[in-house]
Amino acid sequence: DTAVSQTPKYLVTQMGNDKSIKCEQNLGHDTMYWYKQDSKKFLKIMFSYNNKELIINETVPNRFSPKSPDKAHLNLHINSLELGDSAVYFCASSQVMGGTTNSPLHFGNGTRLTVT
Amino acid sequence: AQSVTQLDSQVPVFEEAPVELRCNYSSSVSVYLFWYVQYPNQGLQLLLKYLSGSTLVKGINGFEAEFNKSQTSFHLRKPSVHISDTAEYFCAVGGFNKFYFGSGTKLNVKP
Numbered sequence: 365d366t367a368v369s370q371t372p373k374y375l376v377t378q379m380g381n382d383k384s385i386k387c388e389q390n391l392g393h394d395t396m397y398w399y400k401q402d403s404k405k406f407l408k409i410m411f412s413y414n415n416k417e418l419i420i421n422e423t424v425p426n427r428f429s430p431k432s433p434d435k436a437h438l439n440l441h442i443n444s445l446e447l448g449d450s451a452v453y454f455c456a457s458s459q460v461m462g463g464t465t466n467s468p469l470h471f472g473n474g475t476r477l478t479v480t
Numbered sequence: 481a482q483s484v485t486q487l488d489s490q491v492p493v494f495e496e497a498p499v500e501l502r503c504n505y506s507s508s509v510s511v512y513l514f515w516y517v518q519y520p521n522q523g524l525q526l527l528l529k530y531l532s533g534s535t536l537v538k539g540i541n542g543f544e545a546e547f548n549k550s551q552t553s554f555h556l557r558k559p560s561v562h563i564s565d566t567a568e569y570f571c572a573v574g575g576f577n578k579f580y581f582g583s584g585t586k587l588n589v590k591p
Contacts, residue, residue, distance in 0.1 A: 368523075395577075397578075404583070405518075405568055405583070405584045405586075406581075406583055406584070407524075407570065407581040407584075409578055409579070412577060412578055414577075419577050420577060420578055454523055454524070456524075458579075460577060463576045463577045464510075464512075464574075464576075465512055465574030465575060465576070465577065465578065465579055466510075466512045466531050466574060468514055468526045468529055469514075469516075469524070469526075469572075469579055470526075471516075471523035471524045471525070472523050473521075473522055473523045474521075474522070474523050476521075
């Protein structure tokens, strides 16, 4: 039983294309996230949603648009892909109450995006 | 604001030797600290967490960490490493609505 699952695992596409990554969690968590991990393994938060509402948007370009149809799903759509978007994108979830992050993150296995 | 510093980008160690991976944090609010491990081509997996109480925290795979408030540190230790411990290790601190990660430490266990 996968707790946080994201698809696809690999995504290879050309510059200018539009692509989506899907994420689902079955942990009953209220908060979901998208993180970007660059080639140096640095993890940077992109978005956070709590009960389908956007909580955090860390100055991510408008080409990135998250969508949360319900609290168990958080998808990421990327328009007009650029070379610099190549990275591993991780979905995660956590039980955050009142902003308190004392419940750990649970990560998906990542989506390796390669833009050529 | 919160931040995390992992002082070593790489730590080479021989199998069965002890290891310590260093982590320092800064936090202006309650401190919630975490260590995660990332094996190649996988997501991050929780090793252990400190929320309150005893400053020595035990986690999975024989790892433990000690919270030191005066030194604002949360170093990860294992008394005897195995080849299978080769991975990237991340320290994180919980802030308001989000988590702050260190830049990671690559543990390379040699036979």
